[in-house]
Amino acid sequence: xxxxxxxxxxxxxxxxxxxxxxxxxxxxxxxxxxxxxxxxxxxxxxxxxxxxxxxxxxxxxxxxxxxxxxxxxxxxxxxxxxxx
Numbered sequence: 001x002x003x004x005x006x007x008x009x010x011x012x013x014x015x016x017x018x019x020x021x022x023x024x025x026x027x028x029x030x031x032x033x034x035x036x037x038x039x040x041x042x043x044x045x046x047x048x049x050x051x052x053x054x055x056x057x058x059x060x061x062x063x064x065x066x067x068x069x070x071x072x073x074x075x076x077x078x079x080x081x082x083x084x
Contacts, residue, residue: 002045003052003062005037011055011067025054 012022019033026033028047035041036051043051052062059070 003048005039007062007067008033008051008055009037011060011062014060014067014069015055015058017058022051022054025058026050 008022012019017025019037020030022028023030023033026047027050032041032043032047033051036043036047055067056062060067061070
């Protein structure tokens with residue numbers, strides 16, 4: 001279960017998350033996220049796992065083609081209004 005800086009940036013873009021928001025979701029600082037995504041810092045496995053789990057909890061699925069959103073809308077944080 002690994003995560004590259006490129007995958008992190010792509011997943012954040014899918015979710016429209018800032019580095020600050022990702023840091024909050026993964027319990028990491030904005031600087032840690034920024035440095036990781038810019039290739040300045042190599043994160044330990046534990047921190048990369050926390051980032052990946054934050055994305056997966058929001059509905060991101062990681063495949064060989066890159067990150068994508070789950071086909072289940074409720075996994076992406078969207079709630080559909082029921083029609084009456």
